[in-house]
Amino acid sequence: MAEKQLSAVEAELYDRQIRLWGIESQEKLRAANVLLINIRALGSEIAKNILLSGINSLTILDDGTVTEEEQQKNFLLNKGSVGNPIADEVLIKAQALNPLVKIKVDKQPPSSKDSSYFKNFTIIVATCIKTDLLLKIDKVCRSSNVKLIYGDVFGTFGFSVADFLDHNYHEDQIKLAGKKRTHGEKDHEKTTIKVQGVINYPELKKVLILPNTKQSADSIKKSKRRNELFYIMLALMEFRNKNNRNPAIESKEGDLKTLETIKADIFQLYEVDELKTKLPADIFELVFGEEVVPVCSVVGGVIAQEVIKAVSEKEVPVNNIFLFDPITFDGKEEAIGA
Amino acid sequence: MVVTQITKETIGNSKVLVVGAGGIGCEVLKNLALSGFKDIEIIDLDTIDVSNLNRQFLFRKEHVGKPKAVVARESILNYNPDIQIKAYHDSITSQDYGLNFFKKFNIVLNALDNRAARNHVNRMCLAADVPLIESGTSGYSGQVELIKKGVTQCYECQPKPPQRTFPGCTIRNTPSEPVHCIVWAKHLFNQLFGEEDPDQDVSPDTEDPEAKVEGQAHSATNAGNIQRTSTRRWVQDIKYNPSQLFNKFFKEDIEYLLKMENLWKTRKPPVPLSWEQAASHEGDSVEEENNVRMQDMKVWPLSKCAKVFASTIDVLKNEVSEDKFLVWDKDDKPAMDFVTACANIRAHIFSIATKSRFEIKSIAGNIIPAIATANAMIAGLVVLHAFRVLLQEFEKCPSIYLRQKSVHSKFILAADKQITAANPKCYVCSPKPFVNVFVNTNSMTVKEFETEVLKKGLNMIAPDVVLDGRGMVVISSEEGETEINNDKKLAEIGIVEGSILKCDDFLQNYELSVAVNQYEAKEKDDPLYKIVANPDDLKAKESVNGGEKNGNEEEKQAESDQDDLMVVEESDDPQEGSSKRRKLNPIEDNDDDLCIIDS
Ligand SMILES: [Zn+2]
Numbered sequence: 001m002a003e004k005q006l007s008a009v010e011a012e013l014y015d016r017q018i019r020l021w022g023i024e025s026q027e028k029l030r031a032a033n034v035l036l037i038n039i040r041a042l043g044s045e046i047a048k049n050i051l052l053s054g055i056n057s058l059t060i061l062d063d064g065t066v067t068e069e070e071q072q073k074n075f076l077l078n079k080g081s082v083g084n085p086i087a088d089e090v091l092i093k094a095q096a097l098n099p100l101v102k103i104k105v106d107k108q109p110p111s112s113k114d115s116s117y118f119k120n121f122t123i124i125v126a127t128c129i130k131t132d133l134l135l136k137i138d139k140v141c142r143s144s145n146v147k148l149i150y151g152d153v154f155g156t157f158g159f160s161v162a163d164f165l166d167h168n169y170h171e172d173q174i175k176l177a178g179k180k181r182t183h184g185e186k187d188h189e190k191t192t193i194k195v196q197g198v199i200n201y202p203e204l205k206k207v208l209i210l211p212n213t214k215q216s217a218d219s220i221k222k223s224k225r226r227n228e229l230f231y232i233m234l235a236l237m238e239f240r241n242k243n244n245r246n247p248a249i250e251s252k253e254g255d256l257k258t259l260e261t262i263k264a265d266i267f268q269l270y271e272v273d274e275l276k277t278k279l280p281a282d283i284f285e286l287v288f289g290e291e292v293v294p295v296c297s298v299v300g301g302v303i304a305q306e307v308i309k310a311v312s313e314k315e316v317p318v319n320n321i322f323l324f325d326p327i328t329f330d331g332k333e334e335a336i337g338a
Numbered sequence: 339m340v341v342t343q344i345t346k347e348t349i350g351n352s353k354v355l356v357v358g359a360g361g362i363g364c365e366v367l368k369n370l371a372l373s374g375f376k377d378i379e380i381i382d383l384d385t386i387d388v389s390n391l392n393r394q395f396l397f398r399k400e401h402v403g404k405p406k407a408v409v410a411r412e413s414i415l416n417y418n419p420d421i422q423i424k425a426y427h428d429s430i431t432s433q434d435y436g437l438n439f440f441k442k443f444n445i446v447l448n449a450l451d452n453r454a455a456r457n458h459v460n461r462m463c464l465a466a467d468v469p470l471i472e473s474g475t476s477g478y479s480g481q482v483e484l485i486k487k488g489v490t491q492c493y494e495c496q497p498k499p500p501q502r503t504f505p506g507c508t509i510r511n512t513p514s515e516p517v518h519c520i521v522w523a524k525h526l527f528n529q530l531f532g533e534e535d536p537d538q539d540v541s542p543d544t545e546d547p548e549a550k551v552e553g554q555a556h557s558a559t560n561a562g563n564i565q566r567t568s569t570r571r572w573v574q575d576i577k578y579n580p581s582q583l584f585n586k587f588f589k590e591d592i593e594y595l596l597k598m599e600n601l602w603k604t605r606k607p608p609v610p611l612s613w614e615q616a617a618s619h620e621g622d623s624v625e626e627e628n629n630v631r632m633q634d635m636k637v638w639p640l641s642k643c644a645k646v647f648a649s650t651i652d653v654l655k656n657e658v659s660e661d662k663f664l665v666w667d668k669d670d671k672p673a674m675d676f677v678t679a680c681a682n683i684r685a686h687i688f689s690i691a692t693k694s695r696f697e698i699k700s701i702a703g704n705i706i707p708a709i710a711t712a713n714a715m716i717a718g719l720v721v722l723h724a725f726r727v728l729l730q731e732f733e734k735c736p737s738i739y740l741r742q743k744s745v746h747s748k749f750i751l752a753a754d755k756q757i758t759a760a761n762p763k764c765y766v767c768s769p770k771p772f773v774n775v776f777v778n779t780n781s782m783t784v785k786e787f788e789t790e791v792l793k794k795g796l797n798m799i800a801p802d803v804v805l806d807g808r809g810m811v812v813i814s815s816e817e818g819e820t821e822i823n824n825d826k827k828l829a830e831i832g833i834v835e836g837s838i839l840k841c842d843d844f845l846q847n848y849e850l851s852v853a854v855n856q857y858e859a860k861e862k863d864d865p866l867y868k869i870v871a872n873p874d875d876l877k878a879k880e881s882v883n884g885g886e887k888n889g890n891e892e893e894k895q896a897e898s899d900q901d902d903l904m905v906v907e908e909s910d911d912p913q914e915g916s917s918k919r920r921k922l923n924p925i926e927d928n929d930d931d932l933c934i935i936d937s
Binding site: 011013014020041045048053073075079156197286292295296298324333 | 374388389713720
């Protein structure tokens with residue numbers, strides 16, 4: 001078991017972030033055990049950022065093999081790794097990012113893991129998984145006090161969905177204390193006030209409601225001013241659930257049709273008037289192709305920062321969905337199911 | 339279609355310059371390489387430090403001390419050996435990177451950490467008509483902005499908030515905040531061990547206008563000023579004896595200050611402290627702690643400060659010699675310990691809050707916190723904008739701001755609705771750049787005008803200046819041509835109220851007309867000079883005292899940016915005052931070298 005307090009080496013290495021989030025946050029990070037499910041283009045970005053932050057351990061669970069395309073988009077992979085297990089291939093470069101973090105790899109399929117496997121982590125980060133598995137993991141997480149965040153990138157569109165349970169956090173608010181000093185000059189001492197907050201995250205089965213499931217979408221559809229990218233997110237998740245893959249350029253024509261059908265079902269479920277949506281008609285053009293690398297950089301940065309917030313219980317986290325707009329490049333929170 | 343997607347061919351045929359291989363630079367390089375860019379050049383002046391490794395992920399522990407540009411190139415090649423990538427361990431402001439260098443590129447991506455270099459690249463890209471994507475992060479916040487000649491505003495279109503400087507007499511006579519004591523302690527370090535700089539005097543300032551008494555303008559002034567010229571020799575004569583040094587700076591100088599009675603009419607007077615009092619001060623029972631939290635995060639008791647004062651002097655004195663002086667460095671342990679001890683001793687004397695070594699290091703070293711996640715987000719957006727720029731879709735690249743999430747805002751990334759047009763009165767990118775400068779033509783020398791106003795204030799590198807109407811060359815970038823003018827006052831060579839100076843920087847391909855206005859500083863806090871870009875601002879600016887402190891000479895720029903003291907004003911930070919979108923002045927990511935004081 002590691003020492004609770006930071007060593008001088010760690011203090012030097014993490015100096016620039018300790019100055020931002022404080023030493024208590026850093027100590028919580030160094031005690032955190034993170035599970036990353038699937039380490040593809042987005043997963044490699046998340047892994048990089050959380051390894052750099054100085055967690056205790058990272059377990060990489062991925063049963064995939066390296067493809068030519070994957071090799072080109074994942075900086076943790078080397079040339080010549082095509083055909084080998086991804087989890088094995090990323091290990092050397094991942095470890096080099098931060099030798100202080102314990103990294104384990106697991107090449108079994110995530111779906112083969114029983115519930116007890118997921119209970120041993122501080123937080124689980126999932127990418128590229130199907131919704132039923134995600135909901136199953138969420139159920140385990142909720143019973144074992146493990147936080148969960150899921151995210152994906154399709155083309156230039158990306159998002160994340162979090163379940164941080166009943167999340168207590170604090171943030172520092174800086175106040176200029178204009179206290180008068182005895183000699184009449186203002187002392188512009190800054191004082192930092194700790195402000196506490198709590199967010200009660202809904203369980204994911206009340207957040208990710210797809211057509212043909214037993215869950216009622218009633219609580220969700222009432223909301224006005226919905227960020228309509230939420231429906232695009234659901235459509236892409238449903239596409240993968242049904243087709244066991246992402247939309248692909250090779251089968252673009254057929255995939256577009258499938259996506260439009262799914263979208264129509266989702267609009268029906270959520271009682272969205274297609275004519276009134278502001279989504280561009282060709283929005284699905286943007287989701288084809290592999291994960292676009294700079295979008296993974298953006299979304300991977302957002303998800304890793306949420307992991308850091310969840311672990312350190314510092315700063316306001318996203319509640320509960322993050323949507324990256326592939327047209328404007330806005331990145332917004334959308335509260336669903338609360 | 340809403341977005342034209344960029345093709346592999348367009349990316350593969352584009353030549354990109356990345357300026358800076360720090361936090362954002364590493365992320366940008368990775369994104370470029372993974373996106374299929376094949377022709378990249380990278381320039382960075384810096385070498386790798388341990389504190390970079392929490393985010394500059396192309397570097398590892400064994401690279402510490404090596405040039406960033408070179409190691410970044412090796413790391414990228416290690417990922418993909420087929421990329422053409424050229425590295426320069428150099429300053430982008432060097433004469434070697436002229437217009438023809440910039441014209442080679444389809445796009446320039448800035449990943450810089452200081453304003454002077456940003457201003458320079460801005461001008462080079464305007465002159466070469468190459469699109470520039472400017473970016474920066476500071477803690478949780480960041481920003482991405484396209485700069486394209488004739489389409490968007492330039493980096494210098496909007497005046498940037500001045501960096502905070504402090505009047506000399508506040509530092510020397512009447513400190514009221516911890517930062518004043520920290521600046522003083524750094525000056526003391528330079529007085530004892532560094533290159534001598536008369537502007538960093540630490541002894542009482544007898545010229546303080548506040549201290550003057552009616553009828554006896556220069557009563558007790560001489561002693562201080564004589565001492566001032568010979569500090570170093572005296573220190574050597576007493577062989578850096580710690581207790582004598584202590585008594586001089588913390589007892590005798592303070593007693594001297596107390597004699598300047600006017601200063602203490604409304605302030606709490608300082609309390610002189612002798613070596614003996616400090617060394618035996620109560621609270622010394624604290625044992626030396628080995629862990630960081632105790633050593634760095636706790637405020638040292640006074641007796642420990644005295645002990646550290648003495649022990650660091652013993653170390654540092656052996657490092658200086660006749661021909662070698664020290665440059666203060668926050669990462670040099672004895673130098674940082676010395677400043678911590680001295681700042682807190684002085685704070686104690688003036689009843690100012692004392693600080694931990696950790697906090698003092700932030701202020702003295704001007705450290706901007708930096709994290710991997712913010713850099714990754716910003717670098718992703720930089721390359722997404724680069725795709726659109728290469729498709730000539732400039733209007734689809736409005737500025738984007740990364741902000742810390744708050745309960746009041748749904749936005750994490752907030753993009754402007756449209757691109758921002760240039761300021762028609764910008765003194766850099768308008769067709770006929772023009773600026774008003776306020777100086778005292780009777781006291782400012784030509785040399786001061788060149789270094790302070792033209793180089794530091796207006797960011798020129800090697801200006802040639804002709805006095806309009808008379809056709810007289812007053813400043814030349816050619817060596818030996820105008821040195822004769824250096825020590826002359828501006829008025830002596832005919833530069834007076836109403837004069838127009840044609841200033842030309844050949845490297846930046848930049849011609850600026852400077853209108854000279856006579857101005858005399860009235861208050862002790864008044865700046866040495868003022869620069870006013872928009873004549874409409876003249877009235878407003880004049881009434882807001884201190885709004886333009888660029889010229890304040892008190893906190894002068896040292897040799898490197900590295901340690902300069904610059905306090906980022908709260909208002910720069912978009913995270914505060916959550917509802918309004920505020921432009922942040924991207925400082926950098928790279929803390930360490932940050933901050934050129936614009937003075
Ligand atoms: Zn401009």
